Each structure stands twice: as structure tokens, then as C-alpha cells.
Amino acid sequence: MKINVGVLGATGSVGQRFVQLLAEHPMFELTVLAASERSAGKKYKDACYWFQDRDIPENIKDMVVVPTDPKHEAFEDVDIVFSALPSDLAKKFEPEFAKEGKLVFSNASAYRMEEDVPLVIPEVNADHLNLIEIQREKRGWDGAIITNPNCSTICAVITLKPIMDKFGLDSVIITTLQAVSGAGYNGVPSMAILDNLIPFIKNEEEKMQTESLKLLGTLKDGKVEFAKFKLSASCNRVAVIDGHTECIFVKTENGAEPEEIKEVMDKFDPLKDLNLPTYAKPIVIKEEIDRPQPRLDRNIGNGMSIVVGRIRKDPIFDVKYVALEHNTIRGAAGASVLNAEYFVKKYL
Ligand SMILES: NC(=O)C1=CN([C@@H]2O[C@H](COP(=O)(O)OP(=O)(O)OC[C@H]3O[C@@H](n4cnc5c(N)ncnc54)[C@H](OP(=O)(O)O)[C@@H]3O)[C@@H](O)[C@H]2O)C=CC1
Numbered sequence: 001m002k003i004n005v006g007v008l009g010a011t012g013s014v015g016q017r018f019v020q021l022l023a024e025h026p027m028f029e030l031t032v033l034a035a036s037e038r039s040a041g042k043k044y045k046d047a048c049y050w051f052q053d054r055d056i057p058e059n060i061k062d063m064v065v066v067p068t069d070p071k072h073e074a075f076e077d078v079d080i081v082f083s084a085l086p087s088d089l090a091k092k093f094e095p096e097f098a099k100e101g102k103l104v105f106s107n108a109s110a111y112r113m114e115e116d117v118p119l120v121i122p123e124v125n126a127d128h129l130n131l132i133e134i135q136r137e138k139r140g141w142d143g144a145i146i147t148n149p150n151c152s153t154i155c156a157v158i159t160l161k162p163i164m165d166k167f168g169l170d171s172v173i174i175t176t177l178q179a180v181s182g183a184g185y186n187g188v189p190s191m192a193i194l195d196n197l198i199p200f201i202k203n204e205e206e207k208m209q210t211e212s213l214k215l216l217g218t219l220k221d222g223k224v225e226f227a228k229f230k231l232s233a234s235c236n237r238v239a240v241i242d243g244h245t246e247c248i249f250v251k252t253e254n255g256a257e258p259e260e261i262k263e264v265m266d267k268f269d270p271l272k273d274l275n276l277p278t279y280a281k282p283i284v285i286k287e288e289i290d291r292p293q294p295r296l297d298r299n300i301g302n303g304m305s306i307v308v309g310r311i312r313k314d315p316i317f318d319v320k321y322v323a324l325e326h327n328t329i330r331g332a333a334g335a336s337v338l339n340a341e342y343f344v345k346k347y348l
């Protein structure tokens, strides 16, 4: 039997990706699309300015959008809600849904760094999901909030995990080149970004520097002990539609050669036996000297694989490489859906 699910913020940039991933999902039945009062009562095709390169799925386009109200009758039979709400709204609405007993898989930043909220990439720290017992006890609700990280953080952390496990991490420097879709459809005006690069994305560096240490930390006695390596991020917006690129410099604790880094990354495939519908090999390595490139490589693994290339020796650190992520799939909706698939398989 499929589990009924809903999407909050269903008309937005990430919400549309959720719709694409959930419209014909083998484990989930998408039964509720919620958005603002502006959209409520309208058919999805009329409420939503759809800007994906495939049409709105046939079974979704005439569904009527409902208001974001956990007491609305449409949510009665729903067990899981995926949140693609702007962060300030997520702060208000997500606890209301958890109080109503819903499992909230959130893509928003509002609760990621709360002590009792799991911040999860299933290939990296699935055991942190156990925090929901503490969350339920502390907050007195039957539901739960489970978050996935910031898009740029996911890209880096997936590549750092196999390196950390084998060689330890001492210092990491990351320069990002982030796609405009990361800021939402209206986020960056074309006059600002065409023929240009913007060397600032609000709060992005701080998120990368804190979320990464929580994700790569250890769950011990009901708390996450943060990882201790040094991480510095510098974030830039570039004129790419989808696909965040990151130049990553790594100094390990024990020393590592590029060939060894390549080997551990290539072998990293921790959930391959679970048959999760949205899962793809987490790291795909490209050998060509000028890859990865966003336009050519962002859809590898249906947008769920991090594509790594140019793994080479660094004169200051041990190694440097380039990583690419489809930011609205692996970095957003796909990350939440994979969290939910893993949770259902392991916990329900
Ligand atoms: N884009 C990306 O790559 C990533 C985004 N995120 C996060 O995902 C979330 C969504 O981002 P994005 O899709 O870009 O945002 P958008 O601005 O594109 O979409 C916002 C959504 O929220 C709804 N909404 C707005 N106001 C209200 C309200 N008062 N009550 C209920 N719903 C409301 C909108 O509905 P309506 O159409 O009716 O206005 C719309 O569905 C954010 O928290 C963002 O930080 C995370 C990682 C990556």
C-alpha cells in the first residue's frame, strides 16, 4: 500500500521538483498540494507558473491546491508532508504539521541546526534519524521534523564522507559557483546575473560551515557531537540555471594521494542494497580533463549523483577536485524524498 503524501510550497521552484519526483512514485501517493492563500482553490496548472522542461504530470495538473493548514480536511489521510516552504514560513508551519502527527521532511533551513532535529543525508549519517525519539519526547508531538541540508552543503559533504572515513579530515576549503535556480524563480534578476558573477549569497557560507560539521558529526548519548575539522567556504552566484559546481581543497589527517581519494569516492555506495527508488550512486567520477560541467553532467543519476572530476594533487593541501550537483534535485527535493524513502524502509 502506498503512503499518502503532501507537498507544502508545491507551486515554487523546489515544490515543482517535488511534484516531478512524487507524481508516479512507487512508495508514495501524492494526494495534497498546498501553497499560499493566493493559490488555494485553484487547479495546480493555474496556480503554478511551471518552468520545468517537462510538462506538469497529467495526474497532477488538475488537482486543486489547498491552503497550508494542517487541520484542512485534505491532510486527514496524509502521513508525510514534504516542505518546500520559504524558511520563515517553515518556522511557523512545520511544527503545526508535526503536532498533527505528520512526518515533515523539510527542505527549509528553519530547524536544521536545532539539537533534537535530524539533519540527514542517508548515505552519510542515517543514524541521526534516531534523534526523533528525543524530539517527540521534548516537543510532545507524535509527528516529527526531519531536515535535509542546504544544497551546497550536500554536494560537499557527500564527497567528504568517504575521505573522512578513510583518511580523516584536517582542513577543507570550498569555493562554490551556484546556479540561479537556488534562489528561486524570482530570486536573481537577469540584469544582475547575465554577463556577471555575484560573489555573495546571504548566509550560505555560514550554513555550509556549520551544517557540514553536524552532518559529519557523531550521534552519542542523544546528541550530535560535531566533527572537528576546519572548513572555510566562499560562495558565488553564476549564470547557470541548474547545477552547483564546487572547487574543493582537502587536507587529510593521515595524508592521501589523488588516486586513493578517487578510489574511496568511487567505492562509496552505502545504500545500494536497499532499492530506494530515488537512490543513485552517490558519487560518479568523470575522467575527462574538462568535466564536470553543469549543462552536460547535472542529470547523471537522474540528478541524484554528485559528479566529481579533476581529482589532483594540491601544492598546499593534499588534493583538490571539482564536484557538481543538481541543486534542485540532489540539493533539494530529491534529498527530502530520499530521506523519506530511507525512513519508511528502516523505521515504519
Ligand atoms: N531552490 C533551491 O535550490 C533550494 C531551495 N531550498 C529551500 O526550499 C524552500 C523553497 O524554495 P523555493 O522553491 O526556491 O521558493 P519559491 O519562492 O520558488 O516557492 C515558495 C513556495 O512557498 C509558497 N508560499 C509563499 N508564501 C506562502 C504562505 N504565506 N503560506 C503558504 N505558502 C506560501 C509559495 O506559494 P504561492 O505560489 O501560492 O505563492 C510557493 O509554493 C526554501 O526554504 C529554500 O531556502 C533549499 C535548497 C535548495
Ligand SMILES: N[C@@H](CC(=O)OP(=O)(O)O)C(=O)O
Pocket: 087, 107, 108, 109, 149, 150, 151, 152, 178, 179, 181, 182, 183, 201, 204, 207, 327
Ligand atoms: N541558498 C541556496 C538555496 C537555498 O535555499 O538554501 P537553503 O535551503 O539553505 O535555504 C542557493 O541559493 O543556491
